[in-house]
Amino acid sequence: MTSLAQCQALDQQDPLRGLRDLFDLPPGVIYLDGNSLGVMPKATPARVADCVTREWGTDLIQSWNKAGWxxxxxxxxxxxxxxxxxxxxxxxxxxxxxxxxxxxxxxxxxxxxxxxxxxxxxxxxxxxxxxxxxxxxxxxxxxxxxxxxxxxxxxxxxxxxxxxxxxxxxxxxxxxxxxxxxxxxxxxxxxxxxxxxxxxxxxxxxxxxxxxxxxxxxxxxxxxxxxxxxxxxxxxxxxxxxxxxxxxxxxxxxxxxxxxxxxxxxxxxxxxxxxxxxxxxxxxxxxxxxxxxxxxAAEPLGGMAALRAKSLALTDLFIQLVEDRCAGHGLGLATPSAHGQRGSQVCLTREYGPHTPPLRGSLPPEGAATALGRPGGGDSGAYAIVQALIARGVVGDFRAGDGQRHKDILRFGFTPLYIGFEDVWSAVEHLRQVLETNEWQRPEFNQKHAVT
Amino acid sequence: MTSLAQCQALDQQDPLRGLRDLFDLPPGVIYLDGNSLGVMPKATPARVADCVTREWGTDLIQSWNKAGWxxxxxxxxxxxxxxxxxxxxxxxxxxxxxxxxxxxxxxxxxxxxxxxxxxxxxxxxxxxxxxxxxxxxxxxxxxxxxxxxxxxxxxxxxxxxxxxxxxxxxxxxxxxxxxxxxxxxxxxxxxxxxxxxxxxxxxxxxxxxxxxxxxxxxxxxxxxxxxxxxxxxxxxxxxxxxxxxxxxxxxxxxxxxxxxxxxxxxxxxxxxxxxxxxxxxxxxxxxxxxxxxxxxAAEPLGGMAALRAKSLALTDLFIQLVEDRCAGHGLGLATPSAHGQRGSQVCLTREYGPHTPPLRGSLPPEGAATALGRPGGGDSGAYAIVQALIARGVVGDFRAGDGQRHKDILRFGFTPLYIGFEDVWSAVEHLRQVLETNEWQRPEFNQKHAVT
CATH class of the missing domain: 3.40.640.10 (Type I PLP-dependent aspartate aminotransferase-like (Major domain))
Known part of the structure; x- marks a missing residue:
C-alpha cells in the first residue's frame, strides 16, 4: 500500500514538478477538474490586462496590425x-x-x-x-x-x-x-x-x-x-x-x-x-x-510524452489508492485500466445494486441512502459524495447516469502540469473519510443546484 | 461659420458631457472610429481582471453558478x-x-x-x-x-x-x-x-x-x-x-x-x-x-433619444465645418444629409474626375496626384489623407471604392458617449491643414499596409 511519504517522494523525483509554479492554484484546493475548466496560469492576468489596456485601450484599431490581432x-x-x-x-x-x-x-x-x-x-x-x-x-x-x-x-x-x-x-x-x-x-x-x-x-x-x-x-x-x-x-x-x-x-x-x-x-x-x-x-x-x-513550457522537459508518463502515473496511483483505501463503499471503475485506453481522468461509478462489480470489497446495504432523494439518477450517492469532497476542497465533478447502461459517475481529471502525487494521496484520503464517516449523507450535500 | 469658441460652448451646454469621463480616451487622440472598434470604458480593466483572477482563478468551475457564467x-x-x-x-x-x-x-x-x-x-x-x-x-x-x-x-x-x-x-x-x-x-x-x-x-x-x-x-x-x-x-x-x-x-x-x-x-x-x-x-x-x-449610463440623461440628438448635432457640425473650411479639395458627401437617413457616421468621398460633385468649391486639377500610386482605387488620395490624419491623432478609416458606383471613402464615426463638439472642430481643422499643405502627398502616407 503506497504511503503519503512515498507520494511525497514521487513529487520530489518528478521532473515536471516545477511546472506547477506556472499556475495559480487556489490555496486549500486539490483541483481535479482541469478536464472541465483548466487552472489559471500565473502569467494570464498581466497578459490579459495588457491586451485590454494597451492593445485595446491605448492602441485601439492599430492593434489589428501592430499587436497581430x-x-x-x-x-x-x-x-x-x-x-x-x-x-x-x-x-x-x-x-x-x-x-x-x-x-x-x-x-x-x-x-x-x-x-x-x-x-x-x-x-x-x-x-x-x-x-x-x-x-x-x-x-x-x-x-x-x-x-x-x-x-x-x-x-x-x-x-x-x-x-x-x-x-x-x-x-x-x-x-x-x-x-x-x-x-x-x-x-x-x-x-x-x-x-x-x-x-x-x-x-x-x-x-x-x-x-x-x-x-x-x-x-x-x-x-x-x-x-x-x-x-x-x-x-x-x-x-x-x-x-x-x-x-x-x-x-x-x-x-x-x-x-x-x-x-x-x-x-x-x-x-x-x-x-x-x-x-x-x-x-x-x-x-x-x-x-x-x-x-x-513542458517542451524542454519532454513535452507531451513526459506529461503523458506523469498523467498515467497519477491515474494509476489514484486507482490503486481508491482500491486500497476505499474498498467496501460500492465504488467501481468506469475508466479502462489499460494505459492505451485511458485518457487523463479517472471516473468512478457508484450504485446500489447487483449490476456494478465493486473495485474490491462489498456493496453497502441496498437502499441505505434512498431516503435522501438525491438528484441525477436516484440513489447512487455519487452526487452527494462529489459535493462533500468539494466542501473539503477536493474539486471533481458528477455526471448523472441514465439508469441503464451508464451509471452515475464521480469524475476526477488529473492535469499533470499542476497536479502532484501528494494531491492524489490527499484526494483519496478525503474520499475515504467522506465515505467512512457517511459525511456525504448530510442534507446540504444532497441539495441539487445547477450542475457544472 | 461656426468658431472653435462656439464648439467649446456647445460642449459646455451638452447634458451628456459627463459620460466622456466613463471612457479612457488615449491622450492626444480624436477617435472617430468607434464605428469600427469602440473605446475602452474606464471600468473595464478592473472588471475583466476580476473575471480572470477571482471568477476563474479562485472560484474556478463554481463560477458557472456563483458568478452567473x-x-x-x-x-x-x-x-x-x-x-x-x-x-x-x-x-x-x-x-x-x-x-x-x-x-x-x-x-x-x-x-x-x-x-x-x-x-x-x-x-x-x-x-x-x-x-x-x-x-x-x-x-x-x-x-x-x-x-x-x-x-x-x-x-x-x-x-x-x-x-x-x-x-x-x-x-x-x-x-x-x-x-x-x-x-x-x-x-x-x-x-x-x-x-x-x-x-x-x-x-x-x-x-x-x-x-x-x-x-x-x-x-x-x-x-x-x-x-x-x-x-x-x-x-x-x-x-x-x-x-x-x-x-x-x-x-x-x-x-x-x-x-x-x-x-x-x-x-x-x-x-x-x-x-x-x-x-x-x-x-x-x-x-x-x-x-x-x-x-x-445615458439612460437617466435621456438614453438613446438624447444620444441621437447629440449624434446628429455632431455629424451636422462636421458636415458644415467640412463644407466651410475644406472647400476646393474635391471632397464629397456620401452620407445622406437628411437626419432620418443618417446613422452616426459621416463618410466623405474623394476623387479626381467629373463624377463627384464637390461639397462646394472646385476640384483640384485632374491627375494632380496620380504619380503617387496610391492603393485602393487608384488616385483619389483618400487613403493617404486618412493616414495623414491618423499621424496627427485624428483616427478615422479608409474604405476603398470599386472604381464604379462606389467611390473611395474617408469614414468618420461619431460616438456621442465620448466625442464632443470641440473634437469635431479640431478634426476638421486637421483635415483642412492636411489638404491645404498637401501633407497627405508625403510618401509615408501612401505606403499601404494591412487595412483596418
Whole structure:
C-alpha cells in the first residue's frame, strides 16, 4: 500500500514538478477538474490586462496590425498544432467546439457527396459528448444523412459501405476511455470512411498525432487541458489533403481570401483560414495564448510524452489508492485500466445494486441512502459524495447516469502540469473519510443546484 | 461659420458631457472610429481582471453558478435589449455577427419554406457588409435559394411574390445611410416577406425599436458602438412570434432545453436560448457587459433619444465645418444629409474626375496626384489623407471604392458617449491643414499596409 511519504517522494523525483509554479492554484484546493475548466496560469492576468489596456485601450484599431490581432487565431493555432501532431499553418483557434464541428462535418459531407454519393450515414458513439451529436443530427437533417449511434464495442462492425463519416471523441468525457486514433482511422479508411475527431479531452492531456494517424478532420476545446480560461475559443484542424477541396457554410469574412477588398462574392482563403468565420474575441483568445504557453513550457522537459508518463502515473496511483483505501463503499471503475485506453481522468461509478462489480470489497446495504432523494439518477450517492469532497476542497465533478447502461459517475481529471502525487494521496484520503464517516449523507450535500 | 469658441460652448451646454469621463480616451487622440472598434470604458480593466483572477482563478468551475457564467449571455442580452426596443429574455449575447446571421437566416428560411414554399429568393443590398452576403450566399446554396442583390433605390421594386426574406443592414457600413426600419419592414410584410436586420452600426448609435417596427429577426455587433472590446461577442434577437417555431442548425448544447441532462437527442430550449450554440468566451463577454454599462449610463440623461440628438448635432457640425473650411479639395458627401437617413457616421468621398460633385468649391486639377500610386482605387488620395490624419491623432478609416458606383471613402464615426463638439472642430481643422499643405502627398502616407 503506497504511503503519503512515498507520494511525497514521487513529487520530489518528478521532473515536471516545477511546472506547477506556472499556475495559480487556489490555496486549500486539490483541483481535479482541469478536464472541465483548466487552472489559471500565473502569467494570464498581466497578459490579459495588457491586451485590454494597451492593445485595446491605448492602441485601439492599430492593434489589428501592430499587436497581430488579425493573425492571432493563426498564431495561437500554431501553438496548438505542436500539441496535436499538426504543422504550423494547419490549425486556427476560433469560435466554439460545436461550431467548428459544424464546419468540418459540413466540409466532410461535401467531400463524401462528391467521392461516394451513396454513403448516407454518419456513425458516432451513443455516449459521445451530446453537443457533438446535436450538431451532427441537425446537419444530417439538413443534408439528408442519417446519424447512427453505436456502443464503443460496435464501432468496428458499423463501418459499412453506406457510411460516409466516423465521428468520435478521442477521449470520452464521461468515462475517460480513449480510442486508438491511428487504428480506428485506418479501419475507417479501409472501408472508405472519413474520420472526424473531437480532441476536447485530448489536446494537452494525451499525445495526439493527427498527421501520423492520417486523420481527416479534428476539433478541440481551449478551456480544458489548454488552460485558456472560461469559454476560451476552440480550434479546428483539417488534413491538408482536404483543406482546399471545399469550404464550409459559415463563410464569414474572416475566412475570405481578401477580407478587406469587401467584395460581394465569397472567395475562400487558401488553407485552414477558410475555417474562420467572423471577428474573434481577442481578450479571450489572448488568455488562451497564455494557457498554451504554460502547456508548451513542458517542451524542454519532454513535452507531451513526459506529461503523458506523469498523467498515467497519477491515474494509476489514484486507482490503486481508491482500491486500497476505499474498498467496501460500492465504488467501481468506469475508466479502462489499460494505459492505451485511458485518457487523463479517472471516473468512478457508484450504485446500489447487483449490476456494478465493486473495485474490491462489498456493496453497502441496498437502499441505505434512498431516503435522501438525491438528484441525477436516484440513489447512487455519487452526487452527494462529489459535493462533500468539494466542501473539503477536493474539486471533481458528477455526471448523472441514465439508469441503464451508464451509471452515475464521480469524475476526477488529473492535469499533470499542476497536479502532484501528494494531491492524489490527499484526494483519496478525503474520499475515504467522506465515505467512512457517511459525511456525504448530510442534507446540504444532497441539495441539487445547477450542475457544472 | 461656426468658431472653435462656439464648439467649446456647445460642449459646455451638452447634458451628456459627463459620460466622456466613463471612457479612457488615449491622450492626444480624436477617435472617430468607434464605428469600427469602440473605446475602452474606464471600468473595464478592473472588471475583466476580476473575471480572470477571482471568477476563474479562485472560484474556478463554481463560477458557472456563483458568478452567473451560465446566464451571462442572457443577462448581457437583457442589457442590449434596452437599446434596441426588445424585452428582457429576447436577446442573447453570443458568437459572432456572421454566425448569428447564419442562425437567423436558417430559421427564417425554415419558416418561409413552411409558410410560403414557392418563395425562393433572399433580397439584399449589393453594398451590404460583405460577410452578410457571404453567409446568405452559402446558405442559399445549401437550401436551393437565390440571393438577389440590388441597389438601395431598387429595394421597393424588388419585394415581389418570389421573395422569402429581405436582409438589410440598418445603417450602411460604407456610407452611414440608414433605412427606415418600420417603413421597410411594413413594405416587406405587405408582400409576405420576412425581414432580417443587421444592427452592427445601429445598436448604441441610433434609436432602434425592433418591437415597434415588427421586425422578424435581428443580429448585431458588440465591439462597435457598444464598446465591448476587440471581437466582443455579438447578439441575436428573434421576434417572439417566431422564436419557438423552429430552431437553427448550430444546435449545440447551450441551446438545449436541459444541457446537463446530457441526453443524446437535441431538444431546443424555449425562447431565444435556442439561438445559443457552444460555451461562450466569458472574459470577452464580461468586457461587453462593461461596455453596455457605459452605454446604459445615458439612460437617466435621456438614453438613446438624447444620444441621437447629440449624434446628429455632431455629424451636422462636421458636415458644415467640412463644407466651410475644406472647400476646393474635391471632397464629397456620401452620407445622406437628411437626419432620418443618417446613422452616426459621416463618410466623405474623394476623387479626381467629373463624377463627384464637390461639397462646394472646385476640384483640384485632374491627375494632380496620380504619380503617387496610391492603393485602393487608384488616385483619389483618400487613403493617404486618412493616414495623414491618423499621424496627427485624428483616427478615422479608409474604405476603398470599386472604381464604379462606389467611390473611395474617408469614414468618420461619431460616438456621442465620448466625442464632443470641440473634437469635431479640431478634426476638421486637421483635415483642412492636411489638404491645404498637401501633407497627405508625403510618401509615408501612401505606403499601404494591412487595412483596418
Amino acid at each position: 488579425f493573425n492571432r487565431p493563426q498564431s495561437v493555432g500554431d501553438k496548438i498544432a505542436r500539441l496535436i501532431g499538426a504543422s504550423a499553418g494547419q490549425v486556427v483557434a476560433t469560435d466554439s467546439t460545436s461550431i467548428n464541428l459544424f464546419k468540418v462535418l459540413s466540409a466532410a459531407l461535401n467531400i463524401a457527396a462528391e467521392d461516394a454519393p451513396r454513403r448516407k450515414r454518419i456513425v458516432s458513439e451513443r455516449s459521445n459528448f451530446p453537443t457533438d451529436l446535436y450538431i451532427a443530427e441537425a446537419l444530417c437533417k439538413e443534408r439528408g444523412f442519417e446519424l447512427v449511434l453505436v456502443e464503443p464495442e460496435e464501432i468496428a462492425a458499423s463501418l459499412t459501405a453506406d457510411v460516409a463519416l466516423l465521428m468520435l471523441t478521442h477521449v470520452n468525457y464521461r468515462t475517460g476511455a480513449m480510442h486508438d486514433m491511428a487504428a480506428v482511422t485506418a479501419a475507417a479508411h479501409a472501408e472508405g470512411i472519413l474520420t472526424v475527431w473531437d480532441l476536447a479531452h485530448s489536446a494537452g492531456a494525451v499525445p495526439v498525432d493527427l498527421t501520423a494517424a492520417k486523420a481527416d478532420f479534428a476539433v478541440g476545446c481551449g478551456y480544458k487541458y489548454l488552460n485558456g480560461g472560461p469559454g476560451a475559443p476552440a480550434f479546428v484542424w483539417v488534413n491538408p489533403m482536404h483543406t482546399d477541396r471545399f469550404w464550409q457554410p459559415l463563410a464569414g469574412w474572416w475566412g475570405h481570401a481578401t477580407p478587406f477588398a469587401f467584395t460581394p462574392d465569397y472567395q475562400p482563403a487558401a488553407g485552414i483560414t477558410r475555417y474562420m468565420c467572423g471577428t474573434q474575441p481577442m481578450i479571450s483568445l489572448t488568455a488562451l495564448d497564455c494557457g498554451l504557453d504554460a502547456t508548451l | 451560465f446566464n451571462r449571455p442572457q443577462s448581457v442580452g437583457d442589457k442590449i435589449a434596452r437599446l434596441i426596443g426588445a424585452s428582457a429574455g429576447q436577446v442573447v449575447a453570443t458568437d459572432s455577427t456572421s454566425i448569428n446571421l447564419f442562425k437567423v437566416l436558417s430559421a427564417a428560411l425554415n419558416i418561409a419554406a413552411e409558410d410560403a414554399p414557392r418563395r425562393k429568393r433572399i433580397v439584399s443590398e449589393r453594398s451590404n457588409f460583405p460577410t452578410d452576403l457571404y453567409i446568405a450566399e452559402a446558405l442559399c446554396k445549401e437550401r436551393g435559394f437565390e440571393l438577389v442583390l440590388v441597389e438601395p433605390e431598387e429595394i421597393a421594386a424588388s419585394l415581389t411574390a418570389d421573395v422569402a426574406l429581405l436582409m438589410l443592414t440598418h445603417v450602411n457600413y460604407r456610407t452611414g445611410a440608414m433605412h427606415d426600419m418600420a417603413a421597410v419592414t411594413a413594405a416587406a410584410h405587405a408582400e409576405g416577406i420576412l425581414t432580417v436586420w443587421d444592427l452592427a452600426h445601429s445598436a448604441g448609435a441610433v434609436p432602434v425599436d425592433l418591437t415597434a417596427a415588427k421586425a422578424d429577426f435581428a443580429v448585431g455587433c458588440g465591439y462597435k458602438y457598444l464598446n465591448g472590446g476587440p471581437g466582443a461577442p455579438a447578439f441575436v434577437w428573434v421576434n417572439p412570434m417566431h422564436t419557438d417555431r423552429f430552431w437553427q442548425p448550430l444546435a449545440g448544447w447551450w441551446g438545449h432545453a436541459t444541457p446537463f441532462a446530457f441526453t443524446p437527442d437535441y431538444q431546443p430550449a424555449a425562447g431565444i436560448t435556442r439561438y445559443m450554440c457552444g460555451t461562450q468566451p466569458m472574459i470577452s463577454l464580461t468586457a461587453l457587459d462593461c461596455g453596455l454599462d457605459a452605454t446604459l
